[in-house]
Amino acid sequence: MIRLEILCQSPVFRGLSPEGVQTSLNGIHFQVKTYQKGEVIVMGGEICDRLLIIERGSVKAEMNDYSGKTIKIEDLAAPQPLASAFLFGTQNRFPVTVSANTEVELVSVPKAEFVKLLQSNSLILDNYLNIISTRAQFLSQKLKFLSFRTIRQKIAHYLLEKAGDRLQTVEIRQSQAQLAEMFGVARPSLARTLGEMCREGLIETNRRSIKILDKPRMDQLLKG
Amino acid sequence: MIRLEILCQSPVFRGLSPEGVQTSLNGIHFQVKTYQKGEVIVMGGEICDRLLIIERGSVKAEMNDYSGKTIKIEDLAAPQPLASAFLFGTQNRFPVTVSANTEVELVSVPKAEFVKLLQSNSLILDNYLNIISTRAQFLSQKLKFLSFRTIRQKIAHYLLEKAGDRLQTVEIRQSQAQLAEMFGVARPSLARTLGEMCREGLIETNRRSIKILDKPRMDQLLKG
DNA sequence: TATAAAATGTACCAAATGTTACAACCCGAT
DNA sequence: ATCGGGTTGTAACATTTGGTACATTTTATA
Numbered sequence: 001m002i003r004l005e006i007l008c009q010s011p012v013f014r015g016l017s018p019e020g021v022q023t024s025l026n027g028i029h030f031q032v033k034t035y036q037k038g039e040v041i042v043m044g045g046e047i048c049d050r051l052l053i054i055e056r057g058s059v060k061a062e063m064n065d066y067s068g069k070t071i072k073i074e075d076l077a078a079p080q081p082l083a084s085a086f087l088f089g090t091q092n093r094f095p096v097t098v099s100a101n102t103e104v105e106l107v108s109v110p111k112a113e114f115v116k117l118l119q120s121n122s123l124i125l126d127n128y129l130n131i132i133s134t135r136a137q138f139l140s141q142k143l144k145f146l147s148f149r150t151i152r153q154k155i156a157h158y159l160l161e162k163a164g165d166r167l168q169t170v171e172i173r174q175s176q177a178q179l180a181e182m183f184g185v186a187r188p189s190l191a192r193t194l195g196e197m198c199r200e201g202l203i204e205t206n207r208r209s210i211k212i213l214d215k216p217r218m219d220q221l222l223k224g
Numbered sequence: 225m226i227r228l229e230i231l232c233q234s235p236v237f238r239g240l241s242p243e244g245v246q247t248s249l250n251g252i253h254f255q256v257k258t259y260q261k262g263e264v265i266v267m268g269g270e271i272c273d274r275l276l277i278i279e280r281g282s283v284k285a286e287m288n289d290y291s292g293k294t295i296k297i298e299d300l301a302a303p304q305p306l307a308s309a310f311l312f313g314t315q316n317r318f319p320v321t322v323s324a325n326t327e328v329e330l331v332s333v334p335k336a337e338f339v340k341l342l343q344s345n346s347l348i349l350d351n352y353l354n355i356i357s358t359r360a361q362f363l364s365q366k367l368k369f370l371s372f373r374t375i376r377q378k379i380a381h382y383l384l385e386k387a388g389d390r391l392q393t394v395e396i397r398q399s400q401a402q403l404a405e406m407f408g409v410a411r412p413s414l415a416r417t418l419g420e421m422c423r424e425g426l427i428e429t430n431r432r433s434i435k436i437l438d439k440p441r442m443d444q445l446l447k448g
Numbered sequence: 449t450a451t452a453a454a455a456t457g458t459a460c461c462a463a464a465t466g467t468t469a470c471a472a473c474c475c476g477a478t
Numbered sequence: 479a480t481c482g483g484g485t486t487g488t489a490a491c492a493t494t495t496g497g498t499a500c501a502t503t504t505t506a507t508a
Contacts, residue, residue, distance in 0.1 A: 085356075085360040085364070086361065088350070088358075089353075089354050089356075089360070090354070090361065091358075095364065115350070119343065119346060119349065122339070125339075125342065126312070126339070129311075129312040129313075129342075129352075129353075129356070130312050130314070132353070132360055133309050133311065133312035133313030133356055134312075134314050135360050136309035136360040136363060137309065137313050137314065139363035140309070140319065140363055143366060143367060144319075146367070146370050146408075147408070149466090150494075151494085175455065176455070176456065176457095177454095184370075184371070185495075185496085186497070187455095187456090188457085188458080188495095188496080188498085188499095189495055189496065192459095373496090399484085399486090400486065401484095401485080409465075409466085410466050411486090412486095412487085412489095413464085413465055413467095415486065416487085417464095418487090419487070419488075431486095
């Protein structure tokens, strides 16, 4: 049994009514698979020739290097699709090993069938293009971010970007620890640098809001 | 006048004959624009609502931060498309300022028209999906790369990846300086680390070829 | 309100990297 | 063969960051 109410909330089917999803899926082949908690859903390196959409439950994705040990983890829950950027392109293999956090139900659509979907329904096509593009943009953004050498620069970049042209005060939604992870630095290092920038009169921190005091000097930081 | 022989070599139209490109383009609106050397083609931040394909000449893309200074450069020549990953997605703005290196001729296809193309021709759709996916994968790979903390890890990752399962000797095509830039580290630091790894018996360097002596310990480096 | 858990601000030291400088080497052009 | 430019190896030193530890504050929950 397909959970249409769930699927139509998936990024892939966004904007379609449950009936619309039903209609779209009518013409194509697909499977619904169930996995028990802990079960491996896809192994890293496996050919990615199908689109997987989580219908129920959550999974974790672990990246494993050649030596066999897992490094990083990402959690995905219904109604997210899995590794959508790896269906096409030159590297058609799952970069991660995916296993079930809970009991999981997946819809598995073979690539060829999914292509039919894309061609028959312009909304799904648009959705999918948006998914991959957004992913590429996200990664691109993150890369630009990592290209800054010092923590000061990362902070300056982050704040100025978030503040835009007029705003002076930026509200941080994440914890300092999350911010540090996003910056790719150690949490105490981030706190220290924030403290230094405060003392130097560049910014003013107060909880989760940061006020930019000296924009010119912040700009200067990035010119290097 | 459209240069069909050039366009059909573009990643977007790959696999189509010149006549096929002609046929595909017949139904849609598009423009051919010419720019003089040095002229700005798109400003960073501008809305990206059209696909641009270079028909002749080459362009350079510069990323400029808020302080107005350009940072990085990428060169693109015919028959490459421009910023193809930014036509869709949430951030529909050019991330870079593009200007003409030489006299340049571009084909400009409005987004709405391009969508028609994608829907009418499954080959173009497949090509485009491949372009964005490949880009996402490339970025993802690069990001994984930068996620390694130490230079040793970066070297180990790079060498093991390049060597694959059997090869022991890896030929480097770039200079040490280029390699360092790719790693995002200072050149002397890279040289130093290579030297250390040599002395420790992990590798053996000789000009632009590096021999992996102790694969197990190299693996171990990445687990740490 | 009381209490535990999480988040934050700091300090110290060790490790890694950047910076600068210079010598040795390789390679191509004259 | 020789000269010069680019590449590589190395050293010494300054900076930055990571890691660990702990006190303090805030937040969540009973």
